Amino acid sequence: MSGSRVSKFMTQNAIYIVLVVLVAAISIYSPNFLSMTSFRDILIQSSPRVIIALGSAMILITAGCDLSAGRVVGLTAVVSASLSQMPSYPHPFFEQAPNLPTFLPIIIAIAVGACVGLVSGLIVAYLRIVPFIATLGTMVMTYGVCSLYFDMEPNNSQPIGGLRPEFTVFGSGSLDLGFVTIPYIVIIAAVIAFVMWIVYNKTVLGKNMFAIGGNPQAAVVSGINVAATLIAIYVIAGALYGVGGILEAARTGGATNNYGNMYELDAIAAAVVGGVSVTGGIGTVPGIIAGVLIFTVINYGLTFVGMGPYWQLIIKGLIIVIAVAVDVRKYLARK
Amino acid sequence: MSEYILEMQHITKSFPGVKALNDVSLRLRPGSVHALMGENGAGKSTLMKCLFGIYKQDEGQIILDGEQVEISDSRTALGLGISMIHQELYPVLQQTVMENLWLGRFPLKSYGPLKLVDHKKMKADTAALFKEIDVDIDPEELAGNLSVSKLQSIEIAKAVSHHSRIIVMDEPTSSLTSDEVEHLFKIINSLKAKGVAIIYISHKMEEILRISDEVTIMRDGNYIGTWPSDELTTDLIIKRMVGREMTQLFPEKTNVPGEEVLRVENMTSIRDHSFKGVNFSLRKGEVLGIGGLVGAQRTEVIEALFGLRHLAEGKIFIHGKEVKIRSPRDAKKHHIALLTEERRATGIFPMLNIVDNNTMACMPKYRNKVGLLNDRLREIDTDEGVSSLRIKTPDTQTRIQSLSGGNQQKVLISRWLNTNPEILLLDEPTRGIDVGAKYEIYSIINRLATQGKSVIMISSEMSELLGMSDRIMVMSNGIMEGILDAKDATEEKIMELATAGLV
Numbered sequence: 001m002s003g004s005r006v007s008k009f010m011t012q013n014a015i016y017i018v019l020v021v022l023v024a025a026i027s028i029y030s031p032n033f034l035s036m037t038s039f040r041d042i043l044i045q046s047s048p049r050v051i052i053a054l055g056s057a058m059i060l061i062t063a064g065c066d067l068s069a070g071r072v073v074g075l076t077a078v079v080s081a082s083l084s085q086m087p088s089y090p091h092p093f094f095e096q097a098p099n100l101p102t103f104l105p106i107i108i109a110i111a112v113g114a115c116v117g118l119v120s121g122l123i124v125a126y127l128r129i130v131p132f133i134a135t136l137g138t139m140v141m142t143y144g145v146c147s148l149y150f151d152m153e154p155n156n157s158q159p160i161g162g163l164r165p166e167f168t169v170f171g172s173g174s175l176d177l178g179f180v181t182i183p184y185i186v187i188i189a190a191v192i193a194f195v196m197w198i199v200y201n202k203t204v205l206g207k208n209m210f211a212i213g214g215n216p217q218a219a220v221v222s223g224i225n226v227a228a229t230l231i232a233i234y235v236i237a238g239a240l241y242g243v244g245g246i247l248e249a250a251r252t253g254g255a256t257n258n259y260g261n262m263y264e265l266d267a268i269a270a271a272v273v274g275g276v277s278v279t280g281g282i283g284t285v286p287g288i289i290a291g292v293l294i295f296t297v298i299n300y301g302l303t304f305v306g307m308g309p310y311w312q313l314i315i316k317g318l319i320i321v322i323a324v325a326v327d328v329r330k331y332l333a334r335k
Numbered sequence: 336m337s338e339y340i341l342e343m344q345h346i347t348k349s350f351p352g353v354k355a356l357n358d359v360s361l362r363l364r365p366g367s368v369h370a371l372m373g374e375n376g377a378g379k380s381t382l383m384k385c386l387f388g389i390y391k392q393d394e395g396q397i398i399l400d401g402e403q404v405e406i407s408d409s410r411t412a413l414g415l416g417i418s419m420i421h422q423e424l425y426p427v428l429q430q431t432v433m434e435n436l437w438l439g440r441f442p443l444k445s446y447g448p449l450k451l452v453d454h455k456k457m458k459a460d461t462a463a464l465f466k467e468i469d470v471d472i473d474p475e476e477l478a479g480n481l482s483v484s485k486l487q488s489i490e491i492a493k494a495v496s497h498h499s500r501i502i503v504m505d506e507p508t509s510s511l512t513s514d515e516v517e518h519l520f521k522i523i524n525s526l527k528a529k530g531v532a533i534i535y536i537s538h539k540m541e542e543i544l545r546i547s548d549e550v551t552i553m554r555d556g557n558y559i560g561t562w563p564s565d566e567l568t569t570d571l572i573i574k575r576m577v578g579r580e581m582t583q584l585f586p587e588k589t590n591v592p593g594e595e596v597l598r599v600e601n602m603t604s605i606r607d608h609s610f611k612g613v614n615f616s617l618r619k620g621e622v623l624g625i626g627g628l629v630g631a632q633r634t635e636v637i638e639a640l641f642g643l644r645h646l647a648e649g650k651i652f653i654h655g656k657e658v659k660i661r662s663p664r665d666a667k668k669h670h671i672a673l674l675t676e677e678r679r680a681t682g683i684f685p686m687l688n689i690v691d692n693n694t695m696a697c698m699p700k701y702r703n704k705v706g707l708l709n710d711r712l713r714e715i716d717t718d719e720g721v722s723s724l725r726i727k728t729p730d731t732q733t734r735i736q737s738l739s740g741g742n743q744q745k746v747l748i749s750r751w752l753n754t755n756p757e758i759l760l761l762d763e764p765t766r767g768i769d770v771g772a773k774y775e776i777y778s779i780i781n782r783l784a785t786q787g788k789s790v791i792m793i794s795s796e797m798s799e800l801l802g803m804s805d806r807i808m809v810m811s812n813g814i815m816e817g818i819l820d821a822k823d824a825t826e827e828k829i830m831e832l833a834t835a836g837l838v
């Protein structure tokens with residue numbers, strides 16, 4: 001390969017190279033890092049974040065931004081947990097535990113997430129409020145709704161616990177294949193990632209999403225229904241945050257109204273590091289997954305080698321700034 | 336001291352595929368008004384951009400007060416006493432008149448170590464400046480409350496405050512009422528008396544003959560000549576502006592117009608200063624050209640036909656039946672396609688590949704039974720477009736932004752042909768495209784008309800209108816001034832109609 005081809009390869013695949021280098025560096029420093037346990041832990045920790053980031057990234061690709069993601073995760077975690085308690089649990093959320101079939105709280109939580117998305121989408125599409133502000137509004141309102149619900153009698157803002165094993169199995173159970181066990185949460189994230197890859201690449205909605213982010217005026221001129229497309233995208237993103245909330249509740253076996261706090265910023269950071277353009281129109285599913293993995297590897301790996309959490313924050317921040325600086329360079333060069 | 340304050344000598348400037356300026360000269364006397372004239376695309380703005388260092392000329396010199404100068408940016412130009420009043424003004428509407436005037440160079444007052452903006456001095460300076468050029472504006476008024484004419488006066492005051500000795504005015508009267516024009520002329524005369532030289536760009540003949548001392552005419556990037564205004568007449572100017580040989584070749588016309596496809600009656604914009612009472616019809620297989628100067632509202636008319644702009648009044652008939660077109664989606668349902676003037680701003684999706692760009696206007700067509708896109712079919716259609724329109728590209732996965740302007744334009748034409756249109760609205764379809772590709776676009780338009788598609792083509796190039804159209808509708812200032820049969824049309828006739836609506 002000539003010099004320019006090497007540099008082209010490096011810029012095109014920078015994100016994956018960073019991931020490999022990061023893993024290699026940590027492994028050299030601490031060879032025990034390369035183990036099945038680490039691998040498994042990283043995948044489990046990444047799974048809900050991948051699902052949330054795939055929703056958040058859709059909105060970034062339309063040149064928007066969704067600040068409500070984290071609070072929707074919190075609301076849906078609380079809703080699904082409150083409806084999935086064991087009847088025998090001594091501190092029930094409801095006086096009389098509803099004892100619903102397992103699938104129903106899941107459907108309800110996803111629908112709640114989609115509803116918040118619908119509200120954000122309507123505000124963005126019809127009131128023409130910039131997404132940053134529109135979702136700032138829905139973010140605050142969602143937290144309010146979540147806290148009101150969480151504070152109802154007899155719960156009075158006590159952490160929700162005692163979830164039924166049929167529910168928590170999604171977060172902590174594994175599929176046993178004999179030679180290896182695969183956590184359900186990872187399987188769920190993989191399936192959703194595949195479905196979202198199809199949505200991004202093989203549907204009219206996905207093509208319209210890239211078109212709106214790439215050149216909104218040309219999208220209008222091409223006769224694309226911009227409002228309907230935006231609303232659909234916010235609804236799908238909301239539903240994905242709902243799945244994220246359910247998995248967070250299932251993984252930890254409980255929920256409080258502060259679940260998901262700041263996840264929206266983690267999702268945006270992962271998407272941006274994974275090559276989603278903040279100015280819209282660019283982003284890939286594998287890139288977003290790699291972006292999430294980078295942050296989990298930093299988190300897990302640096303803890304593994306004994307680095308304090310405050311230093312980790314500084315490194316995370318640096319990576320965000322450097323990633324976007326590199327991203328901007330790509331477009332500057334093209335002018 | 337030299338007789339001239341400014342001499343631009345033998346300026347040549349090329350862009351890839353186009354020679355925008357070819358050995359153009361301009362000599363400006365102090366205390367005079369020098370009109371710069373030419374059709375759209377003649378090279379007037381390119382020449383001015385060289386003067387302001389926005390472009391660097393390939394050849395030629397700029398001589399100021401007998402000394403050669405290098406102007407690298409508009410800041411340098413301002414420092415040398417050269418200012419420009421742009422056609423479009425961009426004031427900070429939320430700030431006061433005086434804040435706009437002194438933006439970036441507010442007078443400061445020291446309070447010990449602190450330096451704060453001295454509003455008192457700013458107000459006094461502004462008032463003095465307005466008195467000097469005889470303008471009556473309250474320095475503390477918000478810029479957003481002022482008329483275009485007053486905003487323009489502020490720009491002129493700004494130029495005076497920079498001690499400019501040369502002021503360029505680009506179509507200064509295009510949005511002024513006749514009273515306001517009189518006031519502008521008064522200001523210009525007082526500037527002349529102070530020895531300021533003015534380069535005055537306008538299409539309005541009467542105005543030019545009244546206010547200017549000398550006229551320089553350009554055509555197709557060439558310098559035609561400079562004459563004292565009193566030796567010129569409107570007819571002479573028009574003849575010199577357009578009087579070229581038809582150097583461009585057009586493919587032979589093979590289309591035969593048939594029955595009426597589209598008719599519009601009394602189309603009037605909801606905006607005040609846009610088009611009014613426009614009537615015309617379009618036949619099957621016909622190419623209807625629309626001519627006029629910049630600002631004639633031609634784009635607005637066809638964008639209204641496509642549902643991008645709204646009508647206060649008027650009816651649109653397709654195949655004799657009245658239709659309502661309120662959005663581009665409505666227009667698509669009636670088999671209308673629009674190729675916009677601003678290819679980059681409103682046409683291409685720069686980061687997407689050719690397949691996506693080519694199929695974006697009819698994506699739902701490619702859904703299979705389960706609702707997913709059939710990429711194979713999209714590629715087949717794109718390959719067909721690439722070969723039939725002869726689009727030059729390494730492959731169809733290439734991002735459209737890496738293609739040349741002409742090839743991007745062909746992809747956009749292909750995008751609309753995929754929607755199977757009956758009526759094609761083309762807004763300046765060959766703008767920014769090199770000569771060879773132009774010919775190919777012309778051939779495509781002819782072929783489409785021959786196949787029975789109806790075409791409306793806006794063009795600011797006379798030769799293109801004459802060479803491509805069956806009929807030519809000419810607009811001026813939002814009014815349809817007439818429809819000429821292409822056989823009897825001449826550049827002079829078009830120019831006469833195009834300037835008819837100007838005050």
